[in-house]
Amino acid sequence: MHYLVSPSAVGNGSLRVPGDKSISHRALMFGAIAEGQTRASGFLNGADCLATLAALRSLGVNIEESADHSVVITGVGLHGMRAPAIDLDLGNSGTAMRLFCGLLAGQSFSSTLCGDESLSGRPMGRVVEPLMRMGAEIHSADGRPPLKIVGGNQLTGIDYAMPVASAQVKSAILLAGLYAHGATSVLEPAVSRDHTERMLTAMGATVYRDAERVSILPGSAMRGIDIVVPGDLSSATFPMLAALIADNSCVMLENVGVNPTRAGVITILRQMGADIRLHNERRCGDEPVADLEIRSSKLRAITLDPALVPLAIDEFPALFVAAACAEGTTEFSGLAELRVKESDRISAMADGLRVLGIRLEEQPDGIRISGGPIGSGTVQSHSDHRIAMAFAVAASRANDTVRIEDVANVNTSFPGFVDQLQSIGVDIIQGGVAGS
Numbered sequence: 001m002h003y004l005v006s007p008s009a010v011g012n013g014s015l016r017v018p019g020d021k022s023i024s025h026r027a028l029m030f031g032a033i034a035e036g037q038t039r040a041s042g043f044l045n046g047a048d049c050l051a052t053l054a055a056l057r058s059l060g061v062n063i064e065e066s067a068d069h070s071v072v073i074t075g076v077g078l079h080g081m082r083a084p085a086i087d088l089d090l091g092n093s094g095t096a097m098r099l100f101c102g103l104l105a106g107q108s109f110s111s112t113l114c115g116d117e118s119l120s121g122r123p124m125g126r127v128v129e130p131l132m133r134m135g136a137e138i139h140s141a142d143g144r145p146p147l148k149i150v151g152g153n154q155l156t157g158i159d160y161a162m163p164v165a166s167a168q169v170k171s172a173i174l175l176a177g178l179y180a181h182g183a184t185s186v187l188e189p190a191v192s193r194d195h196t197e198r199m200l201t202a203m204g205a206t207v208y209r210d211a212e213r214v215s216i217l218p219g220s221a222m223r224g225i226d227i228v229v230p231g232d233l234s235s236a237t238f239p240m241l242a243a244l245i246a247d248n249s250c251v252m253l254e255n256v257g258v259n260p261t262r263a264g265v266i267t268i269l270r271q272m273g274a275d276i277r278l279h280n281e282r283r284c285g286d287e288p289v290a291d292l293e294i295r296s297s298k299l300r301a302i303t304l305d306p307a308l309v310p311l312a313i314d315e316f317p318a319l320f321v322a323a324a325c326a327e328g329t330t331e332f333s334g335l336a337e338l339r340v341k342e343s344d345r346i347s348a349m350a351d352g353l354r355v356l357g358i359r360l361e362e363q364p365d366g367i368r369i370s371g372g373p374i375g376s377g378t379v380q381s382h383s384d385h386r387i388a389m390a391f392a393v394a395a396s397r398a399n400d401t402v403r404i405e406d407v408a409n410v411n412t413s414f415p416g417f418v419d420q421l422q423s424i425g426v427d428i429i430q431g432g433v434a435g436s
């Protein structure tokens, strides 16, 4: 499948982007090991979360889906999952694979985790190594999937200093900590998204933070809760960007999660001169939520503060497009993690931006992008949803039609992306069938 995007007059509109991917994964997994029912409304029906849902069903967990985007998970308790009859296929989802590693490391049964071509190339040593230190037995192909997790090992709590700021690694270790003897602590080199800590606490687990260290104690009963999943700020970033780089646009993005450990994109875009206003700031269960008003803005170059990277980690493809539309040369550094996402996001973006005539210089952990007119041509998404969506938005400002190849993966995080962009005036059509 591909997109064809033509120069667009992005105007006004009001959107509700789909539910938060990180929170949807967690609602399923944590609901599964709680006692009683967890109801998650606003659940993201994207392929990544559906892979988690299917894996949990294979582990014996009953989950009902309704047409109104809610799921009801009947928790089986910490020790109620059963051995799966098949390998657990987690598709494209790094979050699912890493969190399941932690969840399954302390079970009495064995399991095997696998995924698609992209996921099969992603580093898993970062979770396997600390879990093995806790006493888990996990076999991998040189630190890559498939992962065979051998059951029946008693885990022991550790105090682990994470080499990279990763919410996936932190969450995997905390989940394993629920099954360990003694306390388990994770020291973060920088704060990463804290949805796990918030949701586990709401379910009754004993989780506490002391400066940069997050700890969990085993032994507290977890109970099912009602969760209202906010709109995903990572998805909202794309219509936000479309409005910012347009000439006369005002777009309202309703009910978007603005958890400070996720909201780096707002900080960075505001530094670039973006007019982003938060209205009706409120809480949606344990998560802060707001309506975002976005107005077309004259963006200017910045030198990124690398401390903001973990707070905006998935938003960099979009931020590179913002830099391409800004006046001056923006310098991004501290982005080494982008090279091990669904694609090498620095190279994938650099290749496509070059096709569109943008001057840039790629570096091992960053990129310098000089703003200028966006040209036309065919760009590759490298089967990466965020790359596909970033170029779809960039193309709305191009001088002619842009073709973006291989976009089926957008469904992993943003079902309905094309309709939503069309509704604010982006001239985008989807063509071809999967693989074409």
Ligand SMILES: O=C(O)C1=C[C@@H](OP(=O)(O)O)[C@@H](O)[C@H](O)C1
Pocket: 021, 022, 023, 095, 165, 166, 167, 168, 169, 171, 192, 193, 313, 314, 337
């Ligand atoms: O915990 C999560 O839900 C996620 C954490 C981030 O990954 P890392 O923890 O590897 O940075 C992010 O890129 C991913 O999309 C979702």
Ligand SMILES: C=C(OP(=O)(O)O)C(=O)O
Pocket: 048, 092, 093, 094, 095, 096, 314, 341, 342, 386, 413
């Ligand atoms: C990196 C991402 O997800 P995951 O790591 O779960 O595949 C993403 O959604 O941008």
